[in-house]
Amino acid sequence: MATTSKEITVNMGPQHPSTHGVLRLILELDGETVVSCAPHLGYLHRGSEKLAENRTYQQIVPLTDRFDYLSCGNNNLAYAIAVEKLMGIEVPERADYLRTIVAELSRISSHLLWLATHAADIGAVTVLLYTLREREEILELFELLTGARLTVSYVNIGGVRRDATPEFIARCKDFMSRFPAKIDDYDTLIMENRIFVGRTKGIGIISYDEAIDWGLTGGSLRGSGVDYDLRKAAPYAAYDRVEFDVPLGKTGDVYDRYIIRVEEMRQSVRIINQCFRDMPDGPVKADIPTVSLPPKDRVMADIETLAHHFVLVSKGFTVAPGEVYVGCEVPKGELGFYIVSDGSSSPLRMKVRSPSFVNLQCLPRMVKGHMIADIVSCIGSIDIVLGEVDR
């Protein structure tokens, strides 16, 4: 009997647990082999870039929380640094260290959730139970520091919104002392696990050159062995004052990307510990009356301060005409803000270069020729958050 083969088109997502949100993939399959894959986006589009054009610079900070909602501190930081660069503002040193601490805590928390879901997608559900235990501790630390667990809106233009309390510092240091052992536990569970290794090694290989050509950043880039980390390449906050290593992969497969993200968590712990060691005392907001809100107890005490407070709150500060691009190393890669100012108190245009969006473009290339099941591990390995893809 003569057989005929025919490619079939399968729709994966947007309501699929392993697509990490509302990603929709249109797959062309030859049996179980992926012939082509086309991501369809926009299910989580909220028009943040347009919204920003109608908000004052300070009011945009909470919007940035909603890009990559797993590492809000990093998004706030990238945005704040962009505006500060445009305005030429220096932030106090203590604020720099606090920003770094929050950014690295966010990175750990983001990586923990990534590890949990990535492993769970592949079948190792156990890891999720362990990582969420530690993530919960980090979220509690955030709440202690900023008042919110997830959408911290902690980094503000000109500094951070509140100083770290001794309780936070103590609890955070304690957590940092315990956390590396926990990372070892996760490794115990999956690093050598034959199923995990079998499903990740040699899957979704992106070569050194390809990674650069695709514009990959973050763990996805370094998994292919490209030594590029914005914290080293263009240091911001306190990264130029701390020591850390940038882990690199060799083959550029899913397993390499897994390995280096786990290693990044260890490096983050190193950075945070150094920050606590070096952090000086002092103010956490830039002493620029036309940018930072004055202290509350002075507002109703003298008219000059009241006028500053009133104008800052009701109209916001104006930014001299100009444009700026600043990229920061967030857990997913390079988050860039391109801001054009026309001299008013809100941006004329704000473009967000989101790492998830760019990294996602590489997915069709990664999964081509692999099985359907490998798509899941590939999506996990590029670590996307749809809130950031669609903005």
Add this chain to the structure above:
Amino acid sequence: MKTINVVINGIPVQLERPMNIVEAAKRVGIHVPHFCYHKELTIYAGCRICMVEVKGKPRPVAGCSTIMSDGMEVFTESEKVIAARKGVLELQLLHHPLDCPVCDKGGECALQDYAFKYGAAQTRFIENKRLIPVNYNNPLLERNMERCVSCKRCVRICAEIQGDWVLSDMNRGSRVTMESFCGDESECVHCGHCLSNCPVGAIQSRLYKHVGRPWYVDTEAETICPYCADGCTMTLQTREDKVLRVVSDETYSKGANRGSLCVRGRFGYDFPNSNERLTTPLVKKDGYFVESNWDEAVAHVAKRLSEIKSAAGPDAIGAVIGGRNTNEEAYLLQKFMRTAVGTNNIDNMARMGHINALNALEAAFGVAGSTNQIKDIAQAKAVLLIGNDAATENPITGLAIKKAVLKGGAKLIVADAGRNMMTKHSSQRLTYRAGSEGELVMGLINAVFATNMHDADLEAKNTSVFDKVRAKAGKYTPAYVSEKTGIPAEDIKRAATVFANAKPATIVFGKGITATADGFGKSLALADLAFITGNVGKPGGGINPMASKAGEQGACDVGALPDRLPGYRKVSSAEDRKRLGGLWKSELPENPGMTVGEMVEAAGAGKLQAMYVVGANLAYELPDTKNTVEYLKKLKFLVVHDIFMSETAQLADVVFPAATFAEKSGTFTNSERRVQRIAPAMKLQGGARPDGEIIAAVSAKMGRPMDWEPAVVMEKISVSTPIYAGITYDTLAGGGVQWPYYEEMKSGTAVLHAEGVTGRADNTDAGVGEGAALAGKVFPFVADITVSLYHSGTTTRRTRGPNMVVGKALAGMNPSDASGLGIADGDTVVVRSSTGELRLPASIDKAVPSGVVHIPAHFADVCAGTITGLVLDPAGKTPVARYWPVAVTKA
């Protein structure tokens, strides 16, 4: 003139005339902070915040009082300047209270903004602040002098632009306050110039107090004031479909008013949100109104009108449109009457007087409109203001006249039979007997000719017209006129000399001429006066008739007249009827229709069976209220569109709830022929709909569908109305156009007949009224029935602001008359005429001439129509009711 080359902050600027640094910097978009400087006011240089650095000068100089000279190099943001500003601000803030959170200026306060931009971050002042009680003497304004920065803009604007000199600076040093002298606010006309000019929160609106914040504003619409025919541009701010306030143009450059507003425009804004608004169509059943829905009510109206049309013919139906309606609505109504109904019985409320002026100007110069524009008046060297109280009826025209007097040194001749608030600015006041306006004007013409002050060059070209006017004026010798008018002959001669010798000189007139017997002839005589003195066609000259309401001029322009088609084409012209009929795809009726007065009379006689009244309150605005109401009751069918349950609406069979100006778009044409757009600032309130939409719905039900969207209607108007050719919403976008519009120059016409006038277009002539002395033995007084500054009728009754100042009708009387009758201020008097009587409190006012009693025409409880009779002037068919003989007794 040589141009001046200067450098400001490194930017080279070329100035064509010397100007101060603040204005020069504005040219290149640099804002020099200032409190006391205002481009329309004299330089005071008192706030010292506009300090700038001039190269070569050791100290910073004041930017407002330093005139730029060639080669000057200025730095407005240098370190030295900023340090100087910081010091000035520190001193300004020494005494400033900490009340930004409860000050209504917060968020739009110049002091706050400058303190943020240039001020210190923290005070060095530890002593107590000054304490000054808030002044609530003014019903509409509150003055909180703790917040004052002593820029004196309020004082100067009150004196220099408003010309009322109410405010002055009291006390000295840090205790200086801006107050009315001795607390006397009686001269205040509540125009709010001081309010809109206060850079801080020292002067605030009591209507807006604690109500708004700049960031609460949902919609901001630049629109046109719906009250008088000056057509002022203003901005309505709304929040959640409620009018928050009216703001005027801070740059003092936009529109006919150039930033100024009067009390009605600035404070009379809350009627769109009145809870008395009609919300649903009402149909009268068995004598009571029953709430209906739109489909039913429209179908009912269409059915009844069709029935009456087929039973009694189309001429048994008439329509009237009021002064609050837009040009588009007037156009739709007249088209509806001429096509769907098939009659020329369409009129508008310009019939109450303004139409006489338009007819006269058309007869004299060929164009039915004011020859000049309002702001031109400021250039005049002499102004003859006759039969119009520009300060109350058309306050912005009044401001232009005041500007001519205060800034240009013009001579103002105020001629009026009654009270005239412009008198204090006049160089000469002529108080004639009511009814003898015509003699006065002819007397002036006679005096001009007698002393050969007329324009001889013009006479050489127009000998026949001049001869005719000279012959007509022959009998009005000063002695004769003096006897008729009661004005000394010398005064007449002097006025004629002043007027004829000033170049340019202009004439402003209003209802005191047009709404009297022979209003047409009197208006024509004024046109002759302007013509023979050679003032027509010159900026600052010409003749300016003042319409009463925003929509009057426009309704006439677009053909809401019984004898005229759109663009003043005559109904009797078969050619014009054919052209329009082709456009409208309909045969147009050829018999001229009835005017408002005739319609009411015909209704009484049973000849008119149905009326369609849009936004006009006939039962209140027409004279002889008692009979008018009786006649309207005799109608078989009366349809009324109104925003409130007006006196006329109460008589109607169907009442449609109409939209106010704040909810619809459209255009108004003001007295100076300027077509301007209104824009909606909020959603339609309740169930109201724009009048145009209602008319179109009824028309469609009667088999003639029409487009009603204002922009589309305006396009059709520009095709069918020659004087509006080329005017679309796009051409109006930049702040209005004075018709006729010239496409090739992309501009309207500010001054008509600039190319020269050839004299009267036709040989029309008319009598000027033969001084029928109104007052007699039985009725020794003359009632001067007019509007006050604070009210205009149906709408202002429902506004909070104007009612806070003037809340009830008062009979203004001269002190000598009052004392003769034993009447004291506040006593109730009975004003009695041949038709009825009014009871109202007296107000002793020395501005009212002896023998005159001033009766307001806009309060619900005191209807001036009660004491007048319906007498139609033969020429214009206008009701003659401005002056009426009455007797006054103490109640």
Add this chain to the structure above:
Amino acid sequence: MSGLEKFIKTIFFWEILKGMKLTFKTMFDKPVTRLYPKEKPVVPPVSRGLHALRRHPNGKEMCIACGLCAAYCPTRCINIRTSENPDHSKAIDVYEIEILKCLFCGYCVEACPVRALTMTQEYELASYTRESLLYTKAMLLANGDRYVGKETHFD
């Protein structure tokens, strides 16, 4: 790792056993999960929960209705309507927070010049109706009364 060791580890599922050991060990740890809603988490005082309007010690509301919270709010979820009292002071007619729109960023608290608005540790805001999530002035004052004397979120 020698080939033999690797072989032995492979046939005895060594890495699996290592993982099982961790799991077994964890069985004796104190559980970290909470039986919510029976056990409620302890929320730090700085937590940005439901808003509250505070009162002066004499019971008078602190809010002066300046509207700055509404101006600073990135989502514009605060709705204030004010008018004039007979004594010319500012009266608050409406003070509403549309909690469904709220981001809980706490900017409103930063904006308040008189520390009348604060945020509390109240986090259980779920409701069956949309209307009940429009927090009126009375509801916010009542929430403030629950936190009298307790530390709440300030900036």
